[in-house]
Amino acid sequence: MATLLETEAVLKRGLKALAEADPVMAGLVADGVTPKLRKRPPGFEGLAWIIVGQQVSTASAAAIWGRLRMILDPPSPESFLSLSDEELRTAGLSAMKVRTIRATATAIVEGSLPLDRLHELPADEAHNILTQVKGIGPWTADIYLLFCLGHPDAFPGGDLAVQEAARIAYGLDVRPDARALADLAERWRPWRGVAAKVLWAYYRVAKAREGSPVT
Known part of the structure; x- marks a missing residue:
């Protein structure tokens, strides 16, 4: 398993790996869609x-x-x-x-x-x-x-914001469900957690551009 997401250095490693593996992710990162490192107490x-x-x-x-x-x-x-x-x-x-x-x-x-x-x-x-x-x-x-654990490969494919961000970023006709998004996320291993953070950040950017409230 990769190092836990506990420092900005590890987050940057993950972003670099995603950019090398996926041109869409590379474009998002290049456009400044970078997530914040956020962690809650484990246990x-x-x-x-x-x-x-x-x-x-x-x-x-x-x-x-x-x-x-x-x-x-x-x-x-x-x-x-x-x-x-x-x-x-x-x-x-x-x-x-x-x-x-x-x-x-x-x-x-x-x-x-x-x-x-x-x-x-x-x-x-x-x-x-x-x-x-x-x-x-x-x-x-x-x-x-x-x-809570900072696991770099944990991927909440059932999260609606992550699904919607993927739809917009990848130009999909419909919002992918958890299974379809899990298939897409295979290219991001072992940094699927970082990809999820990127998609959350992109969701906020996309909704701000649309003038929609971000919940």
Whole structure:
């Protein structure tokens, strides 16, 4: 596996490799579409934060997480499992998110989800381990691998912004689904995570040119 995405030097290595492998990526990078290096804490806290933030606004996610942090001391699998569903719902978690984070915490405690070793594994293998946990889907797994672990080859092909950016950048008639985008992304290995970051950056540029709001 390539070095983790923890420094600007590694990000630049990835961008250079993508430009050499794919003329479209080369054009985007040459036009100044370069992503920022962004990373969240790894481990249970980072994964729980991603689950909390699903399908809610950034402000709502921050508010819910702030309330959770007040009752999670420390924010660990054990402390989460010690709380009742009622306490967690009062903090703002939906019943589905309570179940997902509880299943995640249980898997960590029981040893079936080795979060401390996922960065050592190929992206696809780490992805499969994460999605074995009930409630963790492909998007959640890939976002955790990319933004919490800095895995350079994690690829959230189900992300709508990444799909739309690929449609525009590659001149496709329709927005590619996760499977079609996964096929396209094969040329970017082992830097698919960097390619995803480029496409997110390009999405913001493309929407700004169209005058559309970026969500």
